[in-house]
Amino acid sequence: MTNLNVTDWHNKHNKKMAKIHKKTNNWHSQHNKKVAEFHENHASKIEAGENGTGLLARWERFVYNQGKALFKATK
Secondary structure (H helix, E strand, O other), rough: OHHHHHHHHHHHHHHHHHHHHHHHHHHHHHHHHHHHHHHHHHHHHHHHOOOOHHHHHHHHHHHHHHHHHHHHHHH
8 A cells, every 4th residue: 555655656746846847947948048149149249349348348359359260260
């Protein structure tokens, strides 16, 4: 009789965890889309020189442009 209760518990637990996984997986997929969109927009701002005028923004543009030139050179 106890084996049936344990099996029943496992089945309920698996269904509950599958439901939670589906919710978190959906959230994570949406988050990944938002992050990809942000990076895409940020890269276009860097290329246009619209990411700011501060020291960090200038370094970011410099590193981005150097990396882009290096990538083109190795192609």
